Amino acid sequence: MDIQNVTEIARGRWPMIFDRLGIKVPKRGKHGPCPLCGDGVDRFHFDDKEGRGTWHCRKCADKSAGDGLSMVSRYFDVSCYHAVRLVVSTLGRHGK
Template sequence: MKMNVTDTVKQACGHWPRILPALGMKVIKNRHQACPVCGGADRFRFDDKEGRGTWFCNQCGAGDGLKLVEKVFGISASEAAGKVNAVTGHLPPVAPEVMAAADAGTEAERKAAAALAVRLLEKTRPATGNAYLTRKGFAGRECLTLTTSHKTGGVAYRAGDVAVPLY
């Protein structure tokens, strides 16, 4: 049975993290990595929102899993759908409840990271004359420095280390 593009995209929903590697594209979810289209070293991110295989490249733009297959192979949407269909066979789409649970896990991780950032910033104070910044030519710059040691993710930080908030 030949499937049209819309049916193939529906069937592939939730399966993109397995489809793309099967087509020769190494993608890691939510990590900056080399773009499979342009080859840029750190400008591509595969976020797979709503299981649609979504991605973003600072040079190539953004799209869903099918668009990525189109761009990588330089083919039309119907040809890309044929490649995807060959990989998926007749897999059922992933249940919305399963995808919602995966998104909830991501949200919980985001909240845990935010709580860790708050705890870390509570251990800082503004200071000038940091040894690292002085060596780099920024002697008079004020920065946040740790007031106590802190260990997270297997890395130990000492009092006086620079803390750089990411917004």
């Protein structure tokens, strides 16, 4: 599967995907500790705009932000290709 295909299938499913991968994020619209830098109690915000898993951290060295796929890639320190494979593994057969 290509990146565009996977991100479309994952749309609206990022909280479940993160949970299945063991990535702790606060509920949509809430603040909490950053799963990437592990710092603070309210520096990380999961806004999930348009169901794309969007987020931002005010503490990470580069004041990070991104979408669900970038979170998976950075959390596991893997390439985008490997992040796609991890996401697919959480979606089951054909994203159902």
